[in-house]
Amino acid sequence: MRMKFTTVCLALLTVLAMAVGAIAATPSGEFTVSKITAEKQVLQADAVKTEIYTKPAAEPVYFGEKQGGEDIANAVVIPDLGQDATAQMLGTTAGYVDDYDEACPDAANSPDVVYSYTPVLEQNVDLLLCFSSYKTKLYIYEGSYTPGDPFACNQYGDPYCEPMGDFPRSALVNLYFAAGVTYYIVIDGWQGESGEYQLDIETRTPVTLMAGHPAIAYSPTSDYLILGYDYVGPDDTTVWWFGSTDGGVTGMDEGQGWTNNNGFPHVDLHSGDSLFVGGSTNLSALGSWCISVMSHPVLNDGTHAWTGYSMDFSGHGWNGMHVHDIACSDEMADQLDGDGLPWAYGLICMTSNSSYGDGYTDEPFIGYATSETGGTISWYGFTEDGYHSSYSTCDIDKEDSLMTIVVSDMWHDDSLAWGLFFRQDRFINFASGEYDSAYEYGSLAFLRDEAPTAYQSVRHPSVQRHASKIVVVAEYYTDLDTDVQLVCLNAIMGAIWVDNVATDSGLVVEVVGMVSEGVGDEKFPDLMHISGDEYVCSFIRNDSLFKATTTDAGANWTVCPTVDFGDVGINHDVQYVLLEETAGDPPAPNWPRDAQVFDISEGGAFQAWQYRTVNDVDSSTHPMYGNMDCLSSGGCCVGIRGNVDNDPLDEFNIADLVYLVNYMFREGSPEPECWEEADVDAPNPSGTSTGDDINVADLVYMANYMFKEGPIFPDCP
Numbered sequence: 276m277r278m279k280f281t282t283v284c285l286a287l288l289t290v291l292a293m294a295v296g297a298i299a300a301t302p303s304g305e306f307t308v309s310k311i312t313a314e315k316q317v318l319q320a321d322a323v324k325t326e327i328y329t330k331p332a333a334e335p336v337y338f339g340e341k342q343g344g345e346d347i348a349n350a351v352v353i354p355d356l357g358q359d360a361t362a363q364m365l366g367t368t369a370g371y372v373d374d375y376d377e378a379c380p381d382a383a384n385s386p387d388v389v390y391s392y393t394p395v396l397e398q399n400v401d402l403l404l405c406f407s408s409y410k411t412k413l414y415i416y417e418g419s420y421t422p423g424d425p426f427a428c429n430q431y432g433d434p435y436c437e438p439m440g441d442f443p444r445s446a447l448v449n450l451y452f453a454a455g456v457t458y459y460i461v462i463d464g465w466q467g468e469s470g471e472y473q474l475d476i477e478t479r480t481p482v483t484l485m486a487g488h489p490a491i492a493y494s495p496t497s498d499y500l501i502l503g504y505d506y507v508g509p510d511d512t513t514v515w516w517f518g519s520t521d522g523g524v525t526g527m528d529e530g531q532g533w534t535n536n537n538g539f540p541h542v543d544l545h546s547g548d549s550l551f552v553g554g555s556t557n558l559s560a561l562g563s564w565c566i567s568v569m570s571h572p573v574l575n576d577g578t579h580a581w582t583g584y585s586m587d588f589s590g591h592g593w594n595g596m597h598v599h600d601i602a603c604s605d606e607m608a609d610q611l612d613g614d615g616l617p618w619a620y621g622l623i624c625m626t627s628n629s630s631y632g633d634g635y636t637d638e639p640f641i642g643y644a645t646s647e648t649g650g651t652i653s654w655y656g657f658t659e660d661g662y663h664s665s666y667s668t669c670d671i672d673k674e675d676s677l678m679t680i681v682v683s684d685m686w687h688d689d690s691l692a693w694g695l696f697f698r699q700d701r702f703i704n705f706a707s708g709e710y711d712s713a714y715e716y717g718s719l720a721f722l723r724d725e726a727p728t729a730y731q732s733v734r735h736p737s738v739q740r741h742a743s744k745i746v747v748v749a750e751y752y753t754d755l756d757t758d759v760q761l762v763c764l765n766a767i768m769g770a771i772w773v774d775n776v777a778t779d780s781g782l783v784v785e786v787v788g789m790v791s792e793g794v795g796d797e798k799f800p801d802l803m804h805i806s807g808d809e810y811v812c813s814f815i816r817n818d819s820l821f822k823a824t825t826t827d828a829g830a831n832w833t834v835c836p837t838v839d840f841g842d843v844g845i846n847h848d849v850q851y852v853l854l855e856e857t858a859g860d861p862p863a864p865n866w867p868r869d870a871q872v873f874d875i876s877e878g879g880a881f882q883a884w885q886y887r888t889v890n891d892v893d894s895s896t897h898p899m900y901g902n903m904d905c906l907s908s909g910g911c912c913v914g915i916r917g918n919v920d921n922d923p924l925d926e927f928n929i930a931d932l933v934y935l936v937n938y939m940f941r942e943g944s945p946e947p948e949c950w951e952e953a954d955v956d957a958p959n960p961s962g963t964s965t966g967d968d969i970n971v972a973d974l975v976y977m978a979n980y981m982f983k984e985g986p987i988f989p990d991c992p
Contacts (some may be wrong), residue, residue, distance in 0.1 A: 302731060302751055302762055306720040306784040318591060318631070318652050342366035343388025346374045347420050347459050350391040356478050358398055364390065364474040368464060375461050377414045379428035385412070385464030393457045394478070401477040402447045402460060409470030412463040413445035418456055426450075426458065430465060449897060451481065486515075487885035489898045490542040492551050493876035498522045499572045500876070501551045502883055504898040505538040512538040514555045514565075516581075518572025523881070523900065537565050543603040544877050545620055552620040554601035557585055562593030564623055564642055586642060586650040592630035593652070596640075600624050602669040602679065604702070619644060621702075624667035624681045632656075637663035639683035639696060657696075661688035662719075664696070665734070672740040677702040680745055680768070684734035685719060693732035694721035695749065697782055699768050718768075718782040729753035733762065737802040739810060743767075746829055748790055748800040748812050761790035761797045761814060763829030788830040790823045791816070791948070799872065803879050811879030811903065813837070820873060820884055822903050834921070834948045835905035837882065879903050912951035912991030917977070921948045927988075932977050939974070955980075955988045 341364050344351045356362055371386040394400075404411040417426035429445045443465070452458055462472055490503045500519040505512050514537045519525070542553040550570050557563035565585045588596075603621040622643040629635045633656065640654045657663070667683040681698040697718050722731040736749040745766040752759045766784045790812055791797050800814045808828040814821055820838040825831060873884035883900040905911065919931040935953060937944035946966060947953040954964035956976040979985030 302722055302786045307723045343390050343462055345371060347389055350389040350459055353390050353392045355395045358396055358478055358480040360478050362476040367471045368462060368469040377425045377428045379430050381430060383412050383463045383465060384467050386469045387461050387463040390460040391457055392460060394452050394454055397454045397481055398452045398478045399481050400450045400452050403475040404445045404472055407444055407472040409468045410443055410465040411445040411472060412465050413447055414461050416459040486898050488539050489874055489883035489885055490540045491874050491876045491881050491883040491900060492542040492544050493880050494544050494548060495878055497548045499549050500881065501542055501569060501572050502900055503540040503542050503553055505540060512536050512558055514538065514540045516553065516567060516569060520573055539598055541598060541601040543601050545603040546605045552603045554598050554623045556596060556598045562589030562596050563587040564596060564598050588652055594628050596625055596627040598623055598625045599667045600669050602671045604671045604673045621671055622669060622679055624669040626664050626667060639664040639667050641681055668736050668738045670738050670740045671702055672743060674742060680738055680740040682736045682738040682747055684736060690721060692721065692730040693734035694719055695733055695736055697766060697768060720784045729755040735799060737800045739802050739804040741804045744828065746810060748802045750798060759796040759798055761800055762786055763788045763790050765828060788832060790832045791834050801875050803875050805878055813873060813875045813882055835911050837903050837905060911949035916952050916955045916988040916991060918952045919947050935974060951991055
């Protein structure tokens, strides 16, 4: 925890006065539910089979003088490669002098050689020493020699270079090289080592979004892991899938790519072992979605095939389609055919426009396969009633009812608020040829207060369905208090099939708890069921990634940060997340939809996110993945105490004092998410704290430190 505040003369009573009105709004009233009476509509189309290809190895376009020079004055010049090109330099550092050294993090004390490169046009550049024969180090000076302040430096190349044996190798990826500026590339060694090197160079035209919208899935039984993201190239967008057979321990092997301008991938585990299914949006045929079937995370051979196809409804008037989620299960295939049906993956949920029939704008749709060559798109038609959607989420109750659940946020022009649309279908009917009767129930739910003082909105949901229980986490705000909090809902939906008889008991939705009420907007929740009533939810607050866990289906949550970004952060600018309208603003026709900027895997084992370097002139984003462990292995407290409001930057300021005053003296205020951070007087410094340890003595301690030069806070336990 760091200290950052301006010293002011405030009495504790002044702080108490400031606290009035500082608490964020929480949901009031109940959800009013109205069953949809409109008849479900369906349309069939034929699948278009496409090949998923393996990325070919790029051939170097430049083999010049391969050996690097002794120093900067004698640097070997690499001529301008142009944008979107490759080059390869082979040489050795053995026998050369140790002219330079940069600590990142260790000193080199090894021989080094130097190249220079001056691009004519601005470029994004990758520099890789992955296939060198010794422990390498790589650093760059921009414009001139600046010892102690290199433009970039890397001692280890993971995850870009897979280590061979015990040799870590260096890589610098996606560097921004300005036009006309000379960059000095120094190839060095680690711990005095030298030897033969291979410098692979790749240049690209700078684009705003390089790689993002990650999707991740995991099989606990096989330890297989799949990671996908879309890559924006100079000509189109490609969805790339990467895989691991050991839970990512040795990195992700490059798998397959699907060209034809696809983006916004999602992925789910289809079977309990190795079959994964991904869904994405076809950005060329904007009325089409794409399916990738991956029977192994790495292999694509005669035994383990990677296949793909698209369902194109653009000829029927669909446009502006955006896939938001995919839900898979092998239960349907097992029930229909003992050998399994790989095409019967489950369903995807999306939003789209269509000129079909009466025409639809920002309508929620679902899509699913009905045979190896055919599929269905299904919808209701809300546009004429003033309803519009921006995001949908879906799941399948794999262990009990085999019912699907789709939850879409719905803006209502008359209500001036966001509500939720719940839809369920009988999963087995999707592929049995009874797709006209698959629909079982659908209802709208809006949060209403008997004496409304503000319009309450619930939007951007994430849903999980297990043992007939529906758990939803969604963003919540009002038109009077636009601070976005996360609310947890439990729902029970009617028309459950029992012995092939449908019973219609209606939809019941209730607020069971608040996931987090920290300072700053909490957005884009992603919920995953673990077991029983245990769930994990990941979300963004202040450009950092957090997770919340519950063991009682959402009534109580524990929150902690999971990613220490430092100089990088979750990137969800308007152009990436595509929907950052002011809370309460009604949507315009063809408005953009939300896009996924992070994802969590089955069981909450892994997470993937897109990030960019803060304040970097290069605004490109990159995918990253890792586990979901809390940052502090010793608990939620980090450094020294005092971060009461759970500031992701771990700073102490007046907001922490106000937060603690609210909690102690204002009924209904949220409790600190970490008791050790709030227990600043720490009567038991080495032990853990509880709510019983928080009292006026902590307020006095904080005020004395802030305003009377009192003692600093003790260390975390």
